[in-house]
Amino acid sequence: MIRTPLRPLARILPARDKGENPDAIERENIRARHKQIQDRSRARAEGRLLVLGLFFFSAFLVVGARMGMLATSDPTEPMASAAGTPIAAQRGDIVDRQGRILATNFETHSLYAQPPQMVDPVQAAKGLVEIFPDLNEERLIRDFTGKRKFLWIKKKISPEQKQAVHDLGDPGLMFGPREMRLYPNGRLAAHVLGGASFGKEGVNAAEVIGVAGVERQFDGYLRDPANAGKPLQLSLDLTVQAAAERVLWGGMRLMNARGATAVLMDVHTGEVVSMVSLPDFDPNDRPRPPTSGNDPSVSPLFNRAVQGLYELGSTFKIFAVAQALDLGLITPDTLIDIRGPLRWGRFAIRDFHYYGKELSATEVIVKSSNIGSARIAQEIGADGQRAFLNGLGFLDPTPFELVESSGAQPLLPKNWSELSTMTISYGHGLSASPLHLATAYAAIANGGHYVSPTILKREGPQYGPRVMSENAAAASRAMLRLVVTSGTASFGEVPGYAVAGKTGTADKPKPSGGYYEDKVIATFATMFPAYDPKYVLVVTLDEPSENSGSEPRRTAGWTAVPVAAEMIARIAPLLGLRPDIEPKVLAGITLAAD
Structure with a gap:
């Protein structure tokens, strides 16, 4: 910007020569400069007023347009909102x-x-x-x-x-x-x-x-x-689960049991197709956990299949025989000395019935001889038995995808002595869950491989490490089949489906120590079809009592076995297993075409 001097010499000197007043020139220049400043300020103010006017015009235009839209739209109730961390509400199926x-x-x-x-x-x-x-x-x-x-x-x-x-x-x-x-x-x-x-x-x-x-x-x-x-897909079959629950509920009531559980497992994939624990609850209205009492099993929230740790009785005998077969210590026809009682210090091991002086290894399983099983376990030894049961998963919680499973640590003897070895061979002295038992029986059913149980759907066999030879597993399955056809599980035969299994009746321990005289845990561990097993089923009843006779009958052969047989008859067709029977010709009936 070029500033004009207020007293320019080019005008002052000629003005003095002519006798004019130089101050007038200065005053004139001051007036001209002030006029320029005023003109610039006026132009700046007019521009600002124009911009402000356009802003207010636009604002009124937007408000008017919004009012017009609200006037023509359907009325809705406003919802209050507050600032804060958003809550993730959606949950997968x-x-x-x-x-x-x-x-x-x-x-x-x-x-x-x-x-x-x-x-x-x-x-x-x-x-x-x-x-x-x-x-x-x-x-x-x-x-x-x-x-x-x-x-x-x-x-x-x-x-x-x-x-x-x-x-x-x-x-x-x-x-x-x-x-x-x-x-x-x-x-x-x-x-x-x-x-x-x-x-x-x-x-x-x-x-x-x-x-x-x-x-x-x-x-x-x-x-x-x-x-x-993307939903979470489980291995459960809704139809099979419904049939299993219905049968088990009826069986529990019929056998006057305090509680019951059933586990159905695919022996090749480890998939749990059905898991039932009774009494149960409605998850839509989940009850509160009990605040009093020392027995958690009284609560319907207690999952007996994974949390229930029981002495599973004679269902363990097949493990002693299978291990001895695998080690080459016996054959199915090896004679076992069963003269008793078998004493160890102040303890005596007896059989439920007198079976003579000796039985073959097969007959030890079929007749369920405690002494015979203990004799075989003595040959194996404590270290060998412990290692074998560890391979079957009995020494640790099952790697099953339920939070309750991780806390179900099997109850093991503090000192795994020779006496413990003998009693564990027939299911006393070690407490495990029905899911542990189903997992171990799956290894026998699939030819000797451990399979990890899962609640998620899998595709194809999921074999783990081999825990016994294929020959030992096949011989064990043949023995378990004889238990049903001519042994303690005779009520377990299902027409059209060859069933193999083992009964187990264990006295129920008291919370204060010792055992009840009139309360048992009855279990039937079974696999079907016996000659090419696809599934393992374990049924356990808590304090059952079959009272149709003159005296109560509590053994698994009278209580758990009939319930399991009825369950297999109901669920086998739902699993796609066809009965292996020929249709009978009804006498006197002919088929005539219309």
Whole structure:
């Protein structure tokens, strides 16, 4: 910018020569400069006013357009929102091996109150008690008329209940959207699924978290947004599970048992196709854990299949014989000295019946001789027995995908002495779960390979390390078949399906030590079809008593075996196994065409 001097010499000098006043020139230049400054300020102000005017015009235009849109749209109720950490509400479905829904999500509502906004708190409390009889009217009135600003009333309500609350008309009663976990099959597979509850909760959402079973085991997978739309597929078969639960419930009632469990497992893949524990519960309304008592098994939440640690009785005898066969110590025809009682210090081992002086190894299993089994175990030794049972998975919790399984550590003898070796050979002195037993029998059924049990669907055989030779496994299966055809499990034969298995009856231990005289754990471990086993089934009854005769009968042959046989007859066709029988020709009946 070029500034013009206020007293330019080019004009001052000529003005002096002419006798003019030079100050007038300076005053004139000052007026011209001030006029230029005023003109620039006026132009700048006019520009700013123009921009501000355009801004206000645009704002009024946007507001007008929005008002026009609202005037032409359908009215909706505004929803309150608050800043905070967003709650992940979506949870993946759980399906069975056929893709049928076991657990899914259901949209419902929660009910809460804001007492400062209530018009008639007392009347609102009375109305809520009529809708929800489990609420306490006096407490509601106290909360509504006190200093509380916010109050949860119900975390989940039905559409009918929501409408009834809405009809009360109190503005202080409000609803929030809620996603809840729904188990459409009710009690079916309750112990496997476990159940879910709410974690972080807000007015507009609630976090659903697993509390037990696969819901807790796979909680991270089910809540992972990356798995959205991809369900968790289990190895369970919904139809087989329903049939197994129905039969086991009837068997438990018929045998007057305190509880019961059944595990059905594929011997080649390790898939658990059915797992039942009774009594059970509805995961839609999961009961609270017991707060008193020393026996956890009294709770319906207790999963007997994986958490129940029992002395499984004579079902263990086949392991002693199988190991001896594998080591070449015996053959199926080797004679075993069973003269008794067999004494070890102050302890004596006896048989349930007198079987003579000696039995073959096969007859030891068929007739279930404690002494014969103990004699064989003596030949094996404590270290060998322990190593063999460890290979079958009896010394550690099963690697099964339920949180309850990890805590089921088998009860082992503190000192694995020769006496322990003998008693463990016929199922006393070591407590394990029915799932442990099913896993061990699967190794015999599949030809000698350990298979890890799983609740997830698998494709193809999943063989682990070999724990016995194929010949030892085949000979053991032949012995177990004879147990059904001519031994202690004669009630276990199912027409069309060759069944092999072993009974086990163990006295139930007292919490204070010792054993009950009239309470037992009855177990039948079976595999079918016997000549090419596909499945292992273990049925265990807690304190059964068959009372149709003059005296109660508690042994597994009278209690667990008939229940297992009925279960096999029901579920074998559902598993796709065809009965191996020829149709009979009915006398006097001919087929005539129309």
